[in-house]
Amino acid sequence: MNSIQIILLVIAAAPLAYYAIAIFSTWRFFRAARSAPPPDASYTPAVSNLKPIRGADPDAYANFASFCYQDYPDYELVFCVSDYDDPALPVIKELQRAFPERTIRVLYGSGRDAANDKVAKLDRLVAEAAHPVVVISDSDVRVGPDYLRAMVAALADPKVGATTCFYVTALERTFADRLHSTGMLSDFYAGIIVAWQLDGIKFALGPSIATTRERLAGFGGYRAIENRPGDDLLVGRLIAEQGYEVRLLPYTVETVADFASMSELIHKRLRWMVVMRHMRPWGHFGLLFTQAVPWLVAAAVFAPPAAALAYWGAYLAMRGLLTWMIAVWGLHQPGVARKLWLVPLWDAMAFGIWATSFTRHRLRWRGRDYTIQNGALVPVAPRE
Numbered sequence: 001m002n003s004i005q006i007i008l009l010v011i012a013a014a015p016l017a018y019y020a021i022a023i024f025s026t027w028r029f030f031r032a033a034r035s036a037p038p039p040d041a042s043y044t045p046a047v048s049n050l051k052p053i054r055g056a057d058p059d060a061y062a063n064f065a066s067f068c069y070q071d072y073p074d075y076e077l078v079f080c081v082s083d084y085d086d087p088a089l090p091v092i093k094e095l096q097r098a099f100p101e102r103t104i105r106v107l108y109g110s111g112r113d114a115a116n117d118k119v120a121k122l123d124r125l126v127a128e129a130a131h132p133v134v135v136i137s138d139s140d141v142r143v144g145p146d147y148l149r150a151m152v153a154a155l156a157d158p159k160v161g162a163t164t165c166f167y168v169t170a171l172e173r174t175f176a177d178r179l180h181s182t183g184m185l186s187d188f189y190a191g192i193i194v195a196w197q198l199d200g201i202k203f204a205l206g207p208s209i210a211t212t213r214e215r216l217a218g219f220g221g222y223r224a225i226e227n228r229p230g231d232d233l234l235v236g237r238l239i240a241e242q243g244y245e246v247r248l249l250p251y252t253v254e255t256v257a258d259f260a261s262m263s264e265l266i267h268k269r270l271r272w273m274v275v276m277r278h279m280r281p282w283g284h285f286g287l288l289f290t291q292a293v294p295w296l297v298a299a300a301v302f303a304p305p306a307a308a309l310a311y312w313g314a315y316l317a318m319r320g321l322l323t324w325m326i327a328v329w330g331l332h333q334p335g336v337a338r339k340l341w342l343v344p345l346w347d348a349m350a351f352g353i354w355a356t357s358f359t360r361h362r363l364r365w366r367g368r369d370y371t372i373q374n375g376a377l378v379p380v381a382p383r384e
Contacts, residue, residue, distance in 0.1 A: 161244025
């Protein structure tokens, strides 16, 4: 082999080393979770469930109703909708009629003019929550009856400032849904668990966060980040910077995916990648060395056939094992074996989206275009 081939194979080994770290980290994370003492079942402070809402998601009633079946002594459910014409409002009214024994409140509008309206709504929700412990979840989240006990129990430890958890797709209606679910289990969670292994969890996952109003106030609350993207990442980071642990729980909630097309999936993923490029520029660039597919394609073209075949074999074996460990052994998800063939497809698409993210200087969110300047969302004036 010549020097160029050797250099290429050395670089192509970097993603394989990353997968090896991810496999070890996954084994260690879920092994530690299984051997950990059970959480304090007696710690059940009153909780405010907070939900910022804009429009009605698919299966919205079932999603909301799952929060009314909680095996938990004292909690309220508080929604903040955009206005009196919000399509989710009739669903919430139906929920109030069906569960008169539950405390279900509705707030109308954030009362603020912020670039990130969801965060502005959360600011009002936290301010008007009846209880100091708050559990924040997205509108498309569906949970089991043990959800509040699972999310809140770790907060009994004064060192824990917030908890967050994994999320999986409840219903896979389209090919895009299945591909997205495969990417979450095989790729996104692998990166999260590696981060846990190397530096601890310094972020939160948006679909479900439990914390307290005191911990939020410690960094200025949601008002301090209402004009910034990536609020879930920021909440975890800013709580961790106060010296508290952000604990990733080996627990899953469900989200109801609504990707009607591959285009919707690609655009949502690309928007997130653009945000990450601005929030973690060097970490985002470093993803190049966790992307196996482009390097293995290059190896297949330029390296000796035997070496290229060995690399591809190692890639497929390690990606299959990593996906199985996270999805089946760790999170107990069914039907994963039938979707393993989607992992290389996801990896190829993820690389393309990552590369494209360096060419984008705007992102489209909630029907409006923004740029990111100094970490803040800046609306782009529409062309006349």
